[in-house]
Amino acid sequence: MKNIYITDLDHTFLRNDLSVSDYTKNTWNSYSEDSILSIATARTYMKTAQFLGGVDINAPMILLDGALIATMDKKIIDTKFMGKDISDMIIDEGWKFGIYPFILSLANSKNLTEAFLHDEVLNKHQREVLNRYSSADNLQKHSGIRAMEENFKxxxxxxxxxLRELAEHLENIFGNDLKYILAPEAYVGCYFLTILHPEADKSHGIQTISEYIGFDLEKLTVFGDNFNDIGMFNLAGTSVAMANAQPEVKDKADIVLSHNNDEDGVAKYLQGLKGA
Structure with missing residues (x-):
């Protein structure tokens, strides 16, 4: 039975400049023949594929916090959507707090085309994020934003x-019909609140991949740094937190690395296994 390695992207596998070093690529790829390798990320398919050029991925990927499971060649394995009606209700409740969201939706399932919706009313943190996406061709600007039919998050x-107040407000209204993740956003120095289908998370994603491929969770090693990684930490045989991980994530990990994402922590861990 092969070993399985699944890593988060941001602040784990990616460096802070969103690159993957040659050392990490070569070390990771050296495992591809004898191991199952994949990614679990909050990122879209489009951004994930962009970041992982030259990186071997031989299993379905957990994307958009688990709302999408898909292969690198765009085969959709599973989706967990929020419909238009409940999504529009969330938007309306959020606007009572003077804030509009970003919405990540499926625009076309035949070629796995994602849409990134945003309103013309933006706060400074949203503007900074959009500056990073200025060249993306899936951005859709709205006046009085409304959701699409199939929304990932x-x-x-x-x-x-x-955002903590908003999360409590939404949970009082929607309860367990939704999942709520509040976490720090290191790139722009704020917090983000992610709203998802109740089964859209990395742990459900791992279970889906496990059933699809057929692997033993005891042979699974996962890497992460933030709150949305804790679910997969609880499932894996070995959970590895980066040196830069949130304290609560380190507490849940079997192993806490001495290297951070800018120091090729995942690759150095994998290289150490070969030397053991």
């Missing part, structure tokens, strides 16, 4: 206190 960005 809704993301609010702002100050922690505001």
């Amino acid at each position: 809704i993301v609010y960005m702002g100050e922690e206190d505001l």
Whole structure:
């Protein structure tokens, strides 16, 4: 039975400049013949494929926090959507707090085309994020944003206190019909609140891939740094937290690395296994 390695992207596998070093690529790829290799990320398919040029991925990927399971060649394995009606209700409730979200949706399932929806009303954190996406061709600007029919996730960005209040408000209305993830956003120095289908998470994604491929979770090693990684930490035989991981994530990990993502922590761990 092959070993399985699944890693988060941001602040784990990617460096802070969103690159993957040659050392990490070569080390990771050296495992591809004898191991199952994949990714579990909050990122879209489009961005993930862009970042992972030259990186071997031989299993379905967990994308958009688990709302999408797909292969690198765009085969969709599973989806967990929020419909238009509940998504529009979330938007309306959020606007009572003076904030509109980003919405990540499926525009076309035949060629796995994602849409990134945003309103013309933006806060400073959202503007900074959009500056990073200025060349993306899936951006859709709206006046009075409305959701599409199939929505992967809704993301609010702002100050922690505001988003915590919004999360509590939404949970009081929608309860367990949705999943709510509040976490720090290191790139722009704020917090983000992600709203998802209740089964859209990395742990459900791992279970889906396990059933699809057929592998033993005891032989699974996962790498991560943030709160949305904890679910897969609880499932894996070995969970590895980066040196830069959130304290709560380190507490849940079997192993805490002495290297961060800018120091090729994942690759150095894998290289160490070969030397053991």
